[in-house]
Amino acid sequence: MITQWFFTHVDRRGGIAIALLVAIAFLVPLSNLLLPETSPLHIPTYLVSLIGKYLTYALLAVALDLVWGFCGILSLGHGAFFALGGYAMGMYLMRQIGPRGVYADPVLPDFMVFLNWKELPWFWHGFDNFWFAALMVVLVPGALAFGFGWLAFRSRVTGVYLSIITQALTYALLLAFFRNDMGFGGNNGLTDFKDILGFNIQAGTTRSMLFAATALFLALAVFVSSFIIRSKLGKVLVGVRDAESRMRFLGYRVDRYKLFVWTISAMMAGIAGALYVPQVGIINPSEFEPANSIEAVIWVAVGGRGTIIGPIIGAVLVNFGKTYFTAAFPEIWLFALGALFIIVTLFLPKGILGLYGSWRTKLADRAARKKDSAPPPVAAENVHLPEPQAAE
Amino acid sequence: MKAQDTLLYLDGVSVSFDGFRAINNLSLVLQAGEMRAIIGPNGAGKTTMMDIITGKTKPDAGDVYFNGEVDLTRHDEAEIALLGIGRKFQKPTVFESHTVEDNLVLALSGPRSAFSALFHKQSANEAERIEDILYTIRLNGKRDWLAANLSHGQKQWLEIGMLLAQDPKLLLVDEPVAGMTDAETAETAKLLREIAKTRSVLVVEHDMHFVRELDVKVTCLHEGSVLAEGSLDFVSNDQRVIEVYLGR
Ligand SMILES: Nc1ncnc2c1ncn2[C@@H]1O[C@H](COP(=O)(O)OP(=O)(O)O)[C@@H](O)[C@H]1O
Ligand SMILES: [Mg+2]
Numbered sequence: 001m002i003t004q005w006f007f008t009h010v011d012r013r014g015g016i017a018i019a020l021l022v023a024i025a026f027l028v029p030l031s032n033l034l035l036p037e038t039s040p041l042h043i044p045t046y047l048v049s050l051i052g053k054y055l056t057y058a059l060l061a062v063a064l065d066l067v068w069g070f071c072g073i074l075s076l077g078h079g080a081f082f083a084l085g086g087y088a089m090g091m092y093l094m095r096q097i098g099p100r101g102v103y104a105d106p107v108l109p110d111f112m113v114f115l116n117w118k119e120l121p122w123f124w125h126g127f128d129n130f131w132f133a134a135l136m137v138v139l140v141p142g143a144l145a146f147g148f149g150w151l152a153f154r155s156r157v158t159g160v161y162l163s164i165i166t167q168a169l170t171y172a173l174l175l176a177f178f179r180n181d182m183g184f185g186g187n188n189g190l191t192d193f194k195d196i197l198g199f200n201i202q203a204g205t206t207r208s209m210l211f212a213a214t215a216l217f218l219a220l221a222v223f224v225s226s227f228i229i230r231s232k233l234g235k236v237l238v239g240v241r242d243a244e245s246r247m248r249f250l251g252y253r254v255d256r257y258k259l260f261v262w263t264i265s266a267m268m269a270g271i272a273g274a275l276y277v278p279q280v281g282i283i284n285p286s287e288f289e290p291a292n293s294i295e296a297v298i299w300v301a302v303g304g305r306g307t308i309i310g311p312i313i314g315a316v317l318v319n320f321g322k323t324y325f326t327a328a329f330p331e332i333w334l335f336a337l338g339a340l341f342i343i344v345t346l347f348l349p350k351g352i353l354g355l356y357g358s359w360r361t362k363l364a365d366r367a368a369r370k371k372d373s374a375p376p377p378v379a380a381e382n383v384h385l386p387e388p389q390a391a392e
Numbered sequence: 393m394k395a396q397d398t399l400l401y402l403d404g405v406s407v408s409f410d411g412f413r414a415i416n417n418l419s420l421v422l423q424a425g426e427m428r429a430i431i432g433p434n435g436a437g438k439t440t441m442m443d444i445i446t447g448k449t450k451p452d453a454g455d456v457y458f459n460g461e462v463d464l465t466r467h468d469e470a471e472i473a474l475l476g477i478g479r480k481f482q483k484p485t486v487f488e489s490h491t492v493e494d495n496l497v498l499a500l501s502g503p504r505s506a507f508s509a510l511f512h513k514q515s516a517n518e519a520e521r522i523e524d525i526l527y528t529i530r531l532n533g534k535r536d537w538l539a540a541n542l543s544h545g546q547k548q549w550l551e552i553g554m555l556l557a558q559d560p561k562l563l564l565v566d567e568p569v570a571g572m573t574d575a576e577t578a579e580t581a582k583l584l585r586e587i588a589k590t591r592s593v594l595v596v597e598h599d600m601h602f603v604r605e606l607d608v609k610v611t612c613l614h615e616g617s618v619l620a621e622g623s624l625d626f627v628s629n630d631q632r633v634i635e636v637y638l639g640r
Contacts, residue, residue: 238489
């Protein structure tokens with residue numbers, strides 16, 4: 001019965017992706033912890049953390065695809081939600097350090113002692129509790145997205161203008177978080193974490209558990225996205241993407257639909273950031289860098305927007321490429337990334353997964369035409385994305 | 393005349409775009425259950441009039457009332473749609489990456505909130521209504537087709553089907569037979585006459601054969617106001633109508 005419920009909300013491709021993610025959530029830690037280091041199947045801890053980091057990027061990409069691929073909202077500021085989730089987690093990790101900091105203050109993090117602060121700012125209270133911090137990981141990005149979206153969507157800001165203000169949003173936060181008196185560690189950000197939920201953050205077991213948590217959250221995000229997209233709400237979103245004003249004339253409050261998916265997406269991005277921070281060991285204002293948000297757009301474009309799974313592939317591939325190139329040929333990475341984006345835009349408008357999709361559609365179409373019948377029914381997510389057109 | 397007891401009431405409506413008066417002191421009244429054909433040269437303001445009725449464009453002056461009491465100038469597109477005014481666009485606008493059936497599902501009257509849409513399950517009643525409409529618009533064999541793959545005429549029909557699914561009191565239909573074959577045009581006239589038995593319809597159309605087949609009162613617009621109104625024969629014998637429109 002549960003399987004039946006599951007498959008009414010997820011298609012075959014989504015089901016496979018979820019199964020794979022759950023499998024690696026178990027297998028990668030097992031391989032890292034149980035196999036001897038000499039075994040060819042042993043995955044070293046540094047690699048576990050590296051792939052874990054890629055999967056947090058993949059989670060960000062899935063969140064971005066939800067709004068861009070399915071609702072046509074091109075966010076150039078999703079890195080801001082990612083970073084805010086990261087800061088919420090970072091604040092928890094800072095408070096876990098306790099008296100083990102350099103200045104050994106039992107309450108104040110080192111940077112506050114250094115700045116001669118006498119007490120904890122009000123917004124740092126509660127972050128010693130993991131569950132409070134976990135709540136903030138989704139609430140803070142969610143609330144910001146809700147407020148921002150409420151203003152933007154109600155006044156019908158769309159297209160390039162919306163993209164520009166999302167970029168401005170992340171840039172404004174970048175400048176704010178650089179300031180020492182904001183109380184988030186300024187330029188240096190938050191780092192030197194010791195433990196999470198009582199476990200040493202450097203330990204192999206902790207790293208493996210963080211990896212498993214990331215893979216499972218990514219699987220959950222695939223499920224939630226599929227659930228949304230396959231519901232009637234998802235059909236409304238695709239309708240908004242393709243012909244927004246037509247949707248209004250059918251009686252839909254387009255702004256509320258956008259606000260819903262935008263807020264959900266920001267929360268997903270926040271969770272991605274929260275999983276990222278303990279695995280890389282630092283969060284600083286550079287995470288708000290506008291370029292980060294643009295890179296996330298490239299991952300989605302490369303993998304295939306409007307496909308849910310494509311962005312995961314895109315994020316992992318591009319970041320493997322980045323890790324390799326920045327080590328081997330550091331000077332050409334940015335050119336390679338730019339070239340990749342141009343190639344994808346020109347030749348692979350539907351991304352890697354779209355290429356596979358259109359190849360399958362073509363085969364099916366040929367088969368159908370042989371039988372002299374209808375063009376094949378195709379699921380909405382496999383279809384070309386017509387440029388947004390205003391209904392006259 | 394008073395707005396009471398009318399379905400649609402426009403009085404002294406004007407709207408300008410950058411100083412150009414697209415609608416100029418326009419008055420028009422539609423009774424409940426009536427079908428009306430609107431003719432007039434390109435740029436007469438026919439589409440703009442529909443924009444005003446459906447809340448897309450706010451008039452600079454004048455009254456627009458629905459059902460004798462609802463001031464349409466105070467509502468936006470979604471609210472007006474929910475009041476029971478459906479619209480078919482001049483350029484067929486269906487959702488191309490959705491199937492024919494999903495286009496109808498989206499249009500089907502019912503709750504419109506995001507929450508209800510997220511957990512929506514199709515009821516037997518809804519399935520039946522979709523079945524009926526697919527049959528009416530002669531697309532029952534193509535329910536799983538992507539709307540993008542339909543012919544131009546079929547898209548027009550799908551859009552009419554979406555209107556029916558909305559179950560409006562008043563249908564605004566902008567140039568429904570543009571680009572249709574003669575056979576399709578005749579079928580469409582039949583379909584609209586059928587629809588007009590149970591609701592009010594405002595049709596904009598250039599095709600005089602089509603307008604004749606509708607066999608209803610005709611209003612001719614010119615430069616944003618009414619030039620002549622009456623039976624088709626009466627209007628088409630009007631000297632000014634011949635000058636600005638028919639005689640060209
Ligand atoms: N949004 C707009 N901005 C500027 N001019 C417009 C706009 N909408 C319509 N017009 C102008 O108003 C006039 C009437 O247009 P329209 O209502 O589309 O005519 P019709 O449908 O009768 O052919 C045209 O001259 C058109 O260019
Ligand atoms: Mg027109």
